[in-house]
Amino acid sequence: MKFDMGETTLAVLGKNTAGSSDDLGTLIRALVQSAEPLEGKFNGAGKATFDSFKLRADEITAALNSSLASILGGQAGMDEAFGTGTQEQSDNAHKNMGAANFQAARFSG
Template sequence: MKFDMGSTTLGTLSKGTQGSHDDLGSLVKELVRAVEPLEGKFNGRGRVAFDSFKQRTDEVAAELNSSLAKILEGQGEMDLAFHTGDEEAGQNASQSEGKSSFDRARFSGQA
């Protein structure tokens, strides 16, 4: 059984980020629904800010989801690079070992 914590770390991170990505847009919309009872209770600048946020809910959710999608893409590319590098390192080590001559090595008498 091969256990290499490094090889699973990015995959685990990506799964967690994917879950956040799936939930984020709906959480923004849920926030707007939760503050609906406050609508009409603000005046002046507070009302303008509240109305602006409410109108931009879909845009905010889309921007957040887009940002997380880019993070997921980066995590996937890092995971691929890690696994490719790990595989290449293993192949290089095997090739180097195959070219090495251990016939002349003397291990007897050494502590």
């Protein structure tokens, strides 16, 4: 199995995820606002659940944003690890090529 990823893939993914974090809070607030016309139509457990969601919207947003921040941290760590690995691989290849005795590998014939 071959895994091939461009050098900027994780950086671009991180930027997109950061933008999603901002959008998420806006979407949750929009959901609460768009459901307000239905507020008087809920009864029983449905009303209690809706009221709880509405009251906890900021808490839910903060928890989701915290989770996204952790994802961003993981992506940044992976990006750094891939970058470091690529550089180390290049450095090792150059070092080993410099130490190789190519003359000994020649075939005379």
